[in-house]
Amino acid sequence: MRRLLALHAWAAIAFLWLPMVAVALLSFSESRYGLRLEGFTLRWYANLAADARLAEYLRNTLVVALASTALATALGTLLALALARQRFRLRAALEGLLYLPLVVPDVVLGIALLILFTLLREWLGGPQLSLLTVTLGHTAFQLSYVTLVVRARLSLLDPALEEAARDLGATPWQAFAHVTLPLLAPGIGAGALLALSLSLDDFVITFFTAGSGSTTLPLYLYSSLKLGVRPEIHALSTLLMGSTILALLIGYLHARKRP
Amino acid sequence: MAEASRGASAALDLRGICRRYGDQVVLDGVDLEVLEGEFFSLLGPSGCGKTTLLRIIAGLEAPDEGRVFLAGRDMTHTPPHLRPVNTVFQSYALFPHLTVAGNVAFGLRMRRLPKREIRERVDAALDLVGLRGLAERRPHQLSGGQRQRVALARALVNEPRVLLLDEPLSALDLALRRELRLELVRLQERLGLTCLFVTHDQEEALVLSDRLAVMERGRIRQVGSPEAVYERPISPFVARFIGEANLIPGECRGDGRALTPLGELEFPAGAAPKSSGPLWLAIRPEKLRLFRTEPAQPNRVQARVEGIVYTGSENRYLLDAAGIRLLAETLNHDSEEPGHEEFAAGETLWVVLPPERLVVLADEPPG
Amino acid sequence: MSRRAERTPWLTALALPGAIWLAALVALPALATALISLASRGPFGEPVPPWGLHNYALLLTDPLFARVLTRSLLLGAGTTLLCALVGYPLAFHIAASRRQTLWLLAITIPFFVNFLIRVYAWMLLLQKEGLVNAAAALLGAGPFALLPSALAVWVATVYTFLPFFVLPVYAVVERIDWTLRDAALDLGAPPLRAFTAAVLPQTLPGLAAGAALVFVPAAGTFVIADLLGGGKITLIGNLIQLQFGAAQHWPLGAAASTVLMALALLGLAVCLRAFGAREGGR
Numbered sequence: 001m002r003r004l005l006a007l008h009a010w011a012a013i014a015f016l017w018l019p020m021v022a023v024a025l026l027s028f029s030e031s032r033y034g035l036r037l038e039g040f041t042l043r044w045y046a047n048l049a050a051d052a053r054l055a056e057y058l059r060n061t062l063v064v065a066l067a068s069t070a071l072a073t074a075l076g077t078l079l080a081l082a083l084a085r086q087r088f089r090l091r092a093a094l095e096g097l098l099y100l101p102l103v104v105p106d107v108v109l110g111i112a113l114l115i116l117f118t119l120l121r122e123w124l125g126g127p128q129l130s131l132l133t134v135t136l137g138h139t140a141f142q143l144s145y146v147t148l149v150v151r152a153r154l155s156l157l158d159p160a161l162e163e164a165a166r167d168l169g170a171t172p173w174q175a176f177a178h179v180t181l182p183l184l185a186p187g188i189g190a191g192a193l194l195a196l197s198l199s200l201d202d203f204v205i206t207f208f209t210a211g212s213g214s215t216t217l218p219l220y221l222y223s224s225l226k227l228g229v230r231p232e233i234h235a236l237s238t239l240l241m242g243s244t245i246l247a248l249l250i251g252y253l254h255a256r257k258r259p
Numbered sequence: 260m261a262e263a264s265r266g267a268s269a270a271l272d273l274r275g276i277c278r279r280y281g282d283q284v285v286l287d288g289v290d291l292e293v294l295e296g297e298f299f300s301l302l303g304p305s306g307c308g309k310t311t312l313l314r315i316i317a318g319l320e321a322p323d324e325g326r327v328f329l330a331g332r333d334m335t336h337t338p339p340h341l342r343p344v345n346t347v348f349q350s351y352a353l354f355p356h357l358t359v360a361g362n363v364a365f366g367l368r369m370r371r372l373p374k375r376e377i378r379e380r381v382d383a384a385l386d387l388v389g390l391r392g393l394a395e396r397r398p399h400q401l402s403g404g405q406r407q408r409v410a411l412a413r414a415l416v417n418e419p420r421v422l423l424l425d426e427p428l429s430a431l432d433l434a435l436r437r438e439l440r441l442e443l444v445r446l447q448e449r450l451g452l453t454c455l456f457v458t459h460d461q462e463e464a465l466v467l468s469d470r471l472a473v474m475e476r477g478r479i480r481q482v483g484s485p486e487a488v489y490e491r492p493i494s495p496f497v498a499r500f501i502g503e504a505n506l507i508p509g510e511c512r513g514d515g516r517a518l519t520p521l522g523e524l525e526f527p528a529g530a531a532p533k534s535s536g537p538l539w540l541a542i543r544p545e546k547l548r549l550f551r552t553e554p555a556q557p558n559r560v561q562a563r564v565e566g567i568v569y570t571g572s573e574n575r576y577l578l579d580a581a582g583i584r585l586l587a588e589t590l591n592h593d594s595e596e597p598g599h600e601e602f603a604a605g606e607t608l609w610v611v612l613p614p615e616r617l618v619v620l621a622d623e624p625p626g
Numbered sequence: 627m628s629r630r631a632e633r634t635p636w637l638t639a640l641a642l643p644g645a646i647w648l649a650a651l652v653a654l655p656a657l658a659t660a661l662i663s664l665a666s667r668g669p670f671g672e673p674v675p676p677w678g679l680h681n682y683a684l685l686l687t688d689p690l691f692a693r694v695l696t697r698s699l700l701l702g703a704g705t706t707l708l709c710a711l712v713g714y715p716l717a718f719h720i721a722a723s724r725r726q727t728l729w730l731l732a733i734t735i736p737f738f739v740n741f742l743i744r745v746y747a748w749m750l751l752l753q754k755e756g757l758v759n760a761a762a763a764l765l766g767a768g769p770f771a772l773l774p775s776a777l778a779v780w781v782a783t784v785y786t787f788l789p790f791f792v793l794p795v796y797a798v799v800e801r802i803d804w805t806l807r808d809a810a811l812d813l814g815a816p817p818l819r820a821f822t823a824a825v826l827p828q829t830l831p832g833l834a835a836g837a838a839l840v841f842v843p844a845a846g847t848f849v850i851a852d853l854l855g856g857g858k859i860t861l862i863g864n865l866i867q868l869q870f871g872a873a874q875h876w877p878l879g880a881a882a883s884t885v886l887m888a889l890a891l892l893g894l895a896v897c898l899r900a901f902g903a904r905e906g907g908r
Contacts, residue, residue, distance in 0.1 A: 009719035009729070012712050016736045016788065019747035022757055026750065035755045079644030086638045094641065096894070097648045100656070103838050104890045105846020107863045108883045111870055112655030115662055115880065140651035143644060163319050164352035166339040168366035168417065174340075178365070182356045201740050203849065208870070221742045225853055229750055237743040244738050252731055 020241060027234035035229065044235040054220070054236075061216040064131055064206075065199040068138035073192040075139070076146025077184075083147070084154040098148065101141040106204035113137045114208040129211030137209035138199045145198060146191035153187025193251060197244070269331070270295045270453040271316065271344075271421050276325035278311055278477075285311050286322070287477035293421065293455055298447050300456045300464040303474030304500070309457045310349075312474075313423050316455065318342050330420045340369070345414035346423040349430070351406050353398040359409050360385070360394040366417040384416040387446065404435045411443075415450070424456045428463065440466060461501050465489065473497045495620050498541040505547070505585050506620075507540045515614075520581050521560045525614040539620040544588040546616040549576065550609040551600050558612040564602050574601065580610060656887060663880035673877050681881035691865070691882070698862040701783060702845030706837050708784045709791035713836065714829075717795040721802075730796070737789035745853055748782045749773065752854070774856030782850050787843070791836040798832030838897045842890040862886060 030039035048054060083094070101109055117133050120126030127133060157180065165175035203218040210219060217240070224233050271293040278286040285308045293299040301309045314320040316327060318339035327335045334342055345366065353362050363384050367377045385391045388408040398406060407427060414422055424443075428436045444467060447454055458464050464471045465485045472482045473496075481488055481497045492498035495506050507524070509517035515528040517540060524540060553559065562580035569575075571591070578585040587610065591601075602608055663681055665673030685691045720729040736744065751758050752772040762768035772778055802825060810820035848863030855861075862882060869879025 005715055005719045005722075008712075008715050009723075012716045012788070013729075013732050015712075015785070016733070019744065019751055019785070020736065020739060022751055023743065023747045033753075033755070035750065035753050035757070036760065075644040075647050078640040082637055082639075082641030082644075086641070090645075094645055094648065095898075096891075097652050099894055099898070100652055100891070103842055103894045104887055105843050105863060107846055107848050107866055108659075108887050108890070109652075109655070111866060111879060111883055112659045112887075113651070114870065115658045115876070116651075116655040119658055136651060139647065140655075143647060143651075147644065158350065158352060160348050160350055160352040161354060163339075164346070164348055164354070165365070165369075166319065167317050167344075167346045168413065169340045169369040170365075171340055171369075172338075174369055178369075179354055183354075197738050201738070203740075203742055218740060218742055221740070221746075222849070225742060225746055225749065229746075229753060233746065234750070237740075237746055241739050241743060244740070245735055248731065248735055248738060252727065 023234055024238045024241065027231065027238040029231070031231075033229055033231065044231040045239075047232050048235050048239075051232075053215075054217075057215050057217045057220045060131060060214055061200060061218070064135050064138060064216060065196055068135045068142055068199050069192055069196045071135075072139045072142035072146050072195045073188065076143050076191060076195075077150050077188050079143070079147045080150035080154055084151050098144050101144045102148075107208075109141065110137075110204045110208035113140065113205065117209060129209060129214070131210075131214045133209045133211070134206050134214055134216070137205045138202060141202075141205065142195035142198055145194050149191035149194060150184065150187045153184055153190070157183055193247075197247070268295050269293065269328070270297070271455065272328035272331075273312075273316070274326045274328070276312065276315060276322045276327070278308070278315065278320070278322050285477050286315075289325070289474075289477070289479055291472060291479060291482075293453060296451050296453055297469045298444070298452075298454045298456065298467055300458060300468040300471040301474055302458055302461060302464040302471050302500070305459055307474040308477040309459075309474050310425055313346070313425050313455070313457050316421070317344055317346050317423055343420040344423055345417050345419040346425060347407075347410045347414050347427045349425045349427065351398075351410040351427075353406055353409055353413075355398055358395050358397055359390060359401070362398070362409055363413045363416050365413065380416050384412040387415065388412045388442075403431050404439060407431065407439060411446075415446075415452075421453045421455055424454060426458055427456075429458070429460070436463075443467065465501070473500060475500075491618060492541065493620065495539050495541065498618070498620060503544050503586060504541045505544065507542075507583060509538055509540055511535050511538050517619075520583050521612075522581075524558050524612060524617065526617040526619055527615055530617075530619040540612075541618045541620055542612050542616055544575070544586040546613065547585065547587040548611040548613065549587055549589060549600065549602065550611065551602070553609050554611060556611045556613075558614055558617075559609050560612075562608060562610045564604050564606045564608065567602070567604055576602065578608075578610060585610060659880045659887070660884050662877055663884045665877045665880075667875050667877055670874060673880075681878050682885075684878065685881055685885065694860070694862050694865050695885075697860065698845040701780065701861065702841045702843075704780065705783050705787055705844040706791075706841045709788050709836065709840055710833065712784075713788055713791040713795055714833070717792055717799045717832075720792075720796055721799040733789050733792050733796075737793070741786060742849070744786055745782055745850055748778060748785065749853060752778050752781075774854055776855065776860075778854040779851050779860070782854055783844050783847065786847075786850065787840045790839045790843075794835035794839065795829065795832040797835075798829050802828050834897050834900060838893055842886070842893055845889075846886055 025037060026035070027044060028040050028042070029037050030041045030043075031037070079094075079098075083091070113133075113136075114129075117126060117129060121128065161179055161183070162175050165179045166172070170178060201218065203222055206216050206219055207222070210216065217236075221233070221236065224230065224236075269292050271291070273289055273291040276286050276289040276291075277284070287308075289308075289312060291312075301312065303309050311320060315322050316329075318334070318337060318341075322335065325335070326333055329343055354365065357365065360381055363381045364377050367380060372380075381394075382391065385394055388411055390405060390408050390412065393401065393405065398409065401409065407430075410427065428439055431439065440463060443454075446452065456464070456467060468485055470482065470484055471488060473480045473488065475496050481493050483491075488497065489501055492501060492504070495504075498504035498506065507519050507521060509519035509524065512518050512523070512535070515525055515530070517524050517526065517538060519540065526540060548554075548556075550559075560580045562578040562585060564576055565579050565584075566577040567574060568577075569591075574589050574591055576587045576589070578587055662673045664677045664679065666676055666678075666680070668674040716733075720726060720733070723729050750756060753759075754769055754771065754773070756772075758772060759769040762770065804825075806824040806828070807820050810824040811817065815823060845861070846863045848861060848867045851860045851864050852867075855864075862885075866879045866882050866886070869875040869882070873879075
């Protein structure tokens with residue numbers, strides 16, 4: 001039984017990893033469409049480096065990711081604090097709204113944002129579709145993730161700690177700054193990292209909220225994919241995968257260092 | 260308590276404290292006075308409201324009614340950080356992100372005392388509890404007893420007018436508990452601390468306290484010195500909760516006599532509140548006397564030995580007397596002297612309930 | 627003596643910015659979608675009067691829409707089931723493993739790798755000259771026309787959503803109280819019975835969370851079908867996207883989207899009712 005379970009687990013991991021490994025290996029293949037393993041070359045990476053547009057797409061992607069993550073982390077942390085400690089009217093409605101972006105297909109949220117931004121522009125002179133609308137769109141789903149992660153961390157905090165701080169002479173603000181916040185920091189960090197990676201990864205919301213001049217890497221990737229398989233895309237994918245894995249490994253090692 | 264004793268010498272004075280959660284009454288009009296330099300215990304079963312009372316004194320919860328006076332000042336609505344009390348929490352609530360020294364310094368830092376003074380006072384507090392060498396450790400690197408000492412030092416360093424202790428020893432094993440108990444008493448005497456100690460452990464309360472209060476269902480049932488409460492409990496609940504007690508129901512028959520299932524029993528004249536009606540007679544197990552042959556003493560009844568427990572220095576006998584179960588405790592003298600014999604299970608013997616040892620309790624509804 | 631959350635106005639005020647944000651960027655867009663779904667199509671696909679339920683009537687009576695919706699829900703349900711079959715035992719293996727963090731990393735990395743790249747990987751593998759057919763040729767089979775196909779869509783959908791299912795299930799499996807199973811075995815239950823009586827019920831919240839994260843989102847993807855299914859309208863996600871793209875019929879797209887949103891909310895309500903009450907305390 002144990003054996004069977006282990007065998008199953010290894011098979012599942014192989015299923016998850018082999019396609020990604022294949023992309024990485026094929027990105028070094030000399031084969032013209034990059035479908036077979038033939039020889040070794042860095043030509044496709046060189047071609048990528050020569051493409052000036054990629055730098056702009058990368059910049060767009062990072063601007064959106066950093067701005068939306070900062071916003072979502074600040075708002076989400078405050079929201080988590082209020083939700084974890086307070087009972088108030090409309091709380092249930094707020095919870096429902098929090099879960100909505102998690103369970104609704106991306107396309108639904110994407111077109112809903114598109115409709116909102118379009119109506120705002122037509123009726124109230126709101127902004128054109130741009131990096132601003134993409135950033136706002138990203139916060140719409142990031143906020144849920146940050147709030148839920150921070151709240152989960154908060155629920156693990158012993159409320160007696162804050163009470164002990166108050167008992168020892170801390171004002172409510174001092175108790176928050178000297179006890180709650182330092183203990184919550186890992187949760188806030190985890191929430192921010194999740195939000196950042198979700199933003200870097202996002203295609204669907206960006207697809208519906210981006211205008212001309214706000215192309216991000218995932219948007220570029222999608223338009224390339226529509227055109228079919230190309231070894232330069234293997235190379236780009238491999239670079240993006242590599243950075244994801246690197247970021248997660250650093251996070252893992254960092255987490256292990258702390259008790 | 261005489262009104263005269265209130266005032267200057269009361270470190271803590273509670274008047275008519277009520278607290279309800281919804282329609283559940285947790286505290287039902289609690290009056291309590293703790294004197295300066297006194298070690299006072301609040302004793303009661305879990306759920307009796309003692310922890311809530313402590314939280315109200317610390318300011319972590321507000322009473323629905325009543326007033327809290329600390330060192331003579333009405334602090335009912337003062338937030339916790341402005342009250343001259345500090346708490347040792349049941350779970351210790353040590354800050355996991357701070358070192359031992361950081362934990363102890365916390366209160367002083369919140370008051371923005373000069374760095375040097377903080378260092379000196381933290382060192383002194385750690386010396387006091389014998390943890391000087393562990394100042395740079397984190398709470399998770401400490402044993403249970405060490406954590407308890409850190410929690411104590413963290414509260415003491417602020418020189419509270421009243422030190423509140425919420426079952427601080429309950430998470431420790433018996434040997435450590437006894438050791439820390441003695442340490443606590445020594446510290447309290449040396450520093451002249453005023454302590455309010457919450458516990459459900461009657462032995463702890465008896466050993467530690469100058470005075471104690473027994474709580475039940477949100478009310479204080481009896482206040483007094485350990486001896487007074489032990490020897491003269493005022494209700495079957497208190498008698499049962501503090502130590503062990505044999506409780507015998509009866510019907511008062513004039514002065515000093517009651518009709519019970521064990522027959523007519525005498526008790527000290529003037530002990531009963533009324534000359535007729537139902538009452539309880541209570542007697543501690545060690546006050547019963549056992550004889551093999553019928554003694555010429557009042558209040559003797561015949562009983563059968565149902566079971567025996569040897570605890571080393573004592574023999575504990577479970578007896579059945581006319582359907583009433585009695586617990587008797589005799590010192591293990593190893594002799595055949597009348598009143599000190601040893602008995603075997605199944606034996607029939609004579610029990611004497613010395614009248615002067617019987618405590619008369621008013622009838623109370625079963626609870 | 628339970629500690630009850632008390633009302634402190636300044637703490638409640640902390641919720642205000644986030645609540646306004648959610649109202650503006652989640653609730654308002656959802657309402658706008660519902661509003662547009664009641665409009666008619668203008669010359670450029672924009673919403674114009676008259677208002678009414680005609681888009682829903684069109685969706686309900688159109689056999690094409692019924693087929694698309696059925697196919698999408700089937701994909702959602704099938705993906706959930708397959709993810710459960712693969713993911714449930716996997717979660718147990720991870721929870722029991724000594725190298726838990728490494729296993730978790732092996733699940734979370736694919737979870738975080740860009741979704742498009744993971745779909746692209748299958749595009750690559752399933753090409754006529756791709757590695758899958760190369761492997762089949764070694765066994766003397768094929769070549770198969772794997773792309774575009776419904777099979778490709780299914781494989782890539784399961785592939786994409788598997789980590790979403792494993793992680794919440796793992797979270798509950800890790801906290802299982804195994805003494806309950808031991809008690810069941812001790813009381814004479816056969817192993818399978820002990821599992822279904824003492825272990826399975828403890829994992830239900832995780833299964834529900836996994837299903838909530840997989841079912842409707844999988845039914846609603848349009849990218850996978852777009853890239854691996856050959857560009858026809860195959861799923862409801864594609865249908866919606868098409869109305870906002872080439873077909874230029876926003877009101878109809880909004881109506882289809884509203885239907886999908888209603889389904890998701892229904893699922894959410896069922897999950898919250900079944901498992902949320904416990905978490906909410908009191």
